[in-house]
Structures are given as structure tokens and as C-alpha cells.
Amino acid sequence: MATTVDARPEGDMSWKEVGELGLRYGRIPAALLLVEAFYWFLTLPSDTLAPIQVTEAWIWNELTNLIYGEGSAVISHHNGWLTRIDLQHASFPGPFNTVGLYVSDECAGVHEMIFLSTLVMMTDGVPQRQKLRTVVVMCGLVYILNILRLVVFYPIAVNACVDMAGQQACLNSMWDYHERVYEWGFLLVLVSMWLIWFIRFGGPARTLEATKNDPSPWRFERRRSWARQHWVVLGLAGLMFLLAMSNIYSNEEALAARDTMAMCEFASLLSSDCSDAQNRWDDAIGYAWSLSALGLALMVGTTVVIARPNEDGTWPSEAEVPDEVEVPVPVEKSHHTKQKGSWKKSRAKEEE
Secondary structure, three states, rough: OEEEEOOOOOOOHHHHHHHHHHHHHHHHHHHHHHHHHHHHHOOOOOOOOHHHHHHHHHHHHHHHHHHOOOOOOOEEEEEEEEEEEEEEOOOOOOOOOOEEEOOOOOOOOOHHHHHHHHHHHOOOOHHHHHHHHHHHHHHHHHHHHHHHHHOOOOOOOOHHHHHHHOHHHHHHHHHHHHHHHEEEEHHHHHHHHHHHHHHHHOOOHHHHHHOOOOOOOOEEEEEEEEOOHHHHHHHHHHHHHHHHHHHHOOHHHHHHHHHHHHHHHHHHOHHHHHHHHHHHHHHHHHHHHHHHHHHHHHHHHHHHHEOOOOOOOOOOOOOOOOOOOEEEEOOOOOOOOOOOOHHHHHHHHHHO
């Protein structure tokens, strides 16, 4: 009679489970790369996120005046939008004792919000509603942290310029602070926020459990069945990306407009030629953005599908892996020793 025993020690994972866990974790950096490409094309045009930039500039200006005194900051226009902040103090260099800063699309905090939202949404083992609530809360925290980052510019500049009044070098500490936060400070904060949340909801154990029992009513999965039309759509998406890149880096008119813009910014020129160059470059970027966004949408829509669980609670992509294997019990043989002597005598003894 055969018995059923567990072939693996408790707590150990099979190589297939290790592979499944690795694939689930590997989807996160892959998704982040796609999001980075999406954001790069999104912010190529000037002032792409203008409404958010204007809102943050207004809050920055109001908080600076509220905390450090009326007249410490003045809001003004930059490229036609109210996104420029002029910090004012008697120790600041220049004829007007001001430091001009503006909220660019990169400083709006949207990049950080998209990065963090992708980490949360790609985490397995958490219900979709919980993920959406987490994204809303974390994006709100990122928005507040970004405003606080901007508000800190003023005291850093004042503290340095009081000792070096009127010298341009007194602003170096403010720029150093900006570079540190921009390069790795915010990234460290975002990863820490996600890691704390990830551990709070079970960490790797819950992710491994999600490969067998996902509590969500639906989830995103990669397409497993490919037909000819799917490959055609992917090829069309790739062609759109190539056309978008060539319009930026191979279009002579666009390149000439970019060079003119660089000269205008370097010499602080304001002329009709500079305005025309800005418009030509924005048109080229807008065309590239439209093509790349459409190509990215086609690529994601083709490679990703929405899966729902079967009636028995399993997912269509799951392969049934038996946790137990049958190990037959060895049956003792009747003739397990070597017979000695004549085989006829042995046979006669057995018949008796």
C-alpha cells in the first residue's frame, strides 16, 4: 500500500517557487523602466505639467511669506506661467538682492509620485483597493514633502549669505542641497516608504503566497497567447518610437530651433527669433510625444491583459504543482538471499 509524504522539508522552497518569486520581483524594475520612458517623453515639452507647477509655486510663495515674513518671496512669470519665485533678502547677491527660482516640470514631484505608485501597484499579495488607497496617501505625502523641500531653500540661502553678503558663492550651499535631494535624497525616501509599507503587508512571504492564492478580484498579467495581429501591433508601436526619436534627433529644423533656444537662454535674449525657435521646438517635441505615447499605449495594451480568477479560485496562468508526491513503500522480497547448493534440493525443500 502506497503512502503520501511531503518530499520537501518545511520552510524550504522548490526551484520553481524561487523562479516564480524572482519573476514577480523582476516585473517591478521592468515596469519602472517603462514608466521612466513614459515620463521622459511626457516632460520633453516645456511646462508639460503647468497646472501642477503653478499650484506648487503659489503654495511655495505663500508659505515662504508666512514663515519668513512678508516680502521674503515674490511670484512672477516664467515662460508665460506663474511658476517663478524670487527670494528676497538684503544679503543676497545682485543689484536687486534676489534669487530667481522656478518650479519646473521635473521639480513638481510628479516623477516621484509615478515612481512610488508603480512600486505599490506592482506589489503582489495586496488587494487592489488597498493599493489604490495607498497610492493616494503616498502621493499626498510626496506632494507635501516636495513643498517642504522648496520652502527650505530660503533659510539655507539666508544663513550662507549673511556671512558672505553680496557674494555669488554664498548660494552654493543652496544649490548643493538641491542637487543632493534631486539625485538621491528623494529616491531614498521613496524606497523607504515603499519598503515599510511592503513589510507591513507581509513582505516576501505574502508575495510567494500570492502565486497560489491572490485575494484580488482581478490582476494584470503578461499575455501568454500570442497571435499574428499582436506581433503586428508591437511592430507598429516600435515604428512609432523610431519616428518619434528621429523627429527629435534627425529633424534639421528642430535641431536648428534647439540651438537657437540654447543661444537665447545663454544670452538672456528676448526676440521674435527666440520665440519662433521655442514654438518650432515645442511642435517637434509635441509630435514626438504624441507618437511615443500612442506607441507606448499600444505596446502595454498588447503585452498586458486583465485576468480574473476561475470559479474554483485559481488563476488561469497558474500551473498546478503538487505539494506531495507518492513514495512507494518498499516490499520485502521473499527470495532476498542468495540460494546455496543445488537448485533441485532448494526447490524440494520449498515444496515440503
